[in-house]
Amino acid sequence: MSWRRGNTAQVPYQTPSYTIEYIYFELNHRWSHPKSWLYDQPFPAWSEWPINLQERYQLAEKLVGRETLIISIHSVQFRVSLENYTNKDWNQLLDLLAPMCGSLRMFALSRNIRYHESYNESTLAAAIGHLPQSEYADMPPVSHPHELYLAADGQEIERSYFTHVNGTRYPMQTITSNIYKPSNFYRDPRPASWPDYWLYPHAPNDPVRDPHSGHYPLCTYCKQETRAKGFGPRCTCRTHTLFRRPLVEIIQYPSYPGSEGSLNRGVRLLEDIAEGDVLDEYVGEYIPLPTHSVLQAFGDMVYTFSCHGPPIVGEDGEGEGEEMHNDEGWENAGYICGLKAGERGNWTRFINHMDGEQANCQFETHVAAGKVRILVVANRDLHMGEELCADYGPNYFA
Missing domain, CATH: 2.170.270.10 (SET domain)
Known part of the structure; x- marks a missing residue:
């Protein structure tokens, strides 16, 4: 499937724990090298998705939530997992992702990755549903991500x-x-x-x-x-x-x-x-x-x-x-x-x-x-x- 930024077939198959680590790495790379991602399209038209990937994506959305999935799919390594993982590895990856919604949200928003806009403007959102705007999307800007912290509930984002x-x-x-x-x-x-x-x-x-x-x-x-x-x-x-x-x-x-x-x-x-x-x-x-x-x-x-x-x-x-x-x-x-x-x-x-x-x-x-x-x-x-x-x-x- 065409993701517009390279061919996922060229990215090696990795373990679920490695994929989790690499999601953060690639999100950080988008922040530090924004121009290198200008032509990336993490949300191909739904009609391009094979039936088996549509089913896998929709099941994952139920298990980890739409927001977590949308943030993760900005990672090429995650897309490789979506396309190529065995059911066992895919389920293990979802188990690792499920508790990380708050962490991924803070990581993405603090690095100015506007995943709401990129997803809601895509044909994928029109086909399977939009993502409500996050209450943190308009949070006061900070000069560095480490000036924010994730509260004890794992969801709230606070200024230090x-x-x-x-x-x-x-x-x-x-x-x-x-x-x-x-x-x-x-x-x-x-x-x-x-x-x-x-x-x-x-x-x-x-x-x-x-x-x-x-x-x-x-x-x-x-x-x-x-x-x-x-x-x-x-x-x-x-x-x-x-x-x-x-x-x-x-x-x-x-x-x-x-x-x-x-x-x-x-x-x-x-x-x-x-x-x-x-x-x-x-x-x-x-x-x-x-x-x-x-x-x-x-x-x-x-x-x-x-x-x-x-x-x-x-x-x-x-x-x-x-x-x-x-x-x-x-x-x-x-x-x-x-x-x-x-x-x-x-x-x-x-x-x-x-x-x-x-x-x-x-x-x-x-x-x-x-x-x-x-x-x-x-x-x-x-x-x-x-x-x-x-x-x-x-x-x-x-």
Whole structure:
């Protein structure tokens, strides 16, 4: 059957769980590469459908709902499943899809995939029925999908807000790199842990040449110094090659024991992850050492990390740049500043706490791609649908 975007016969037969994962991947690709889908037609005329596909489609609509089916059919991999799956695999796929209507709806709408319009304007809708307009179709626009979360009922879509200690609520914004404002540091004296060869204030994530050894810190991944261009071999790593940046969604989980009624947002994976993968960087805005008075002044008592300074580089130039994570290997083990992410950050700020070996990821401090960064690293192989949890311990969140 002609879907206008390529031939589904060229797409390999995959397992139902893979197809679910790929539905999200293709929806995200439509958002990030919209022009590549200009000629796609996910809804061929009903008269073109073979009788067996018509029956399969109509039965699926009864089992998972019209909206879920319409969103899913935007995926080429799903169309392959519709056409080619055995009855056993098809039924298994529908079982996996049935509870995901709210998740798929939020994922599609937050990425501006106007599936209502594309379906209702098709001849398919005229033949078998239109899709009522979603109450969320006109929701306020957000600059990034991770500024929304799926409520506990699995259906409601909510905007994430950060509550300042003074009670003011601010929309949570998504940023891609850390913010350094010198003015944030003027009110506080230079801490004793601040590197003696640095000016104060100074961008805390910027590795500086060690005057004692003459070397810059080594990148954890390429083992090259993080020196400026034109001064010999240097790190040329880029974050888009180092970081996995998996598909995730922010959802509401049950409140922690003892905190009943409080909002608990968390991160659910939408794809499989391998042990050791760097998922992303924890980003925010730099502030002075997060003492109680500093946290009160900046208003973020929940999403603030304490940050290490740059590593000391040894006389041989190798120093401590290769295996630095958590508190191990940093000669200047003291913290030099804080990093607050409540109002401006990314999805990593929603990772919940889990004790010790129950955690499936961890925060590690590394020199990577020219900066000192707090990275999220997978502790083990992870699977789609798992909640990401880390053991924050006493040394990270203030």
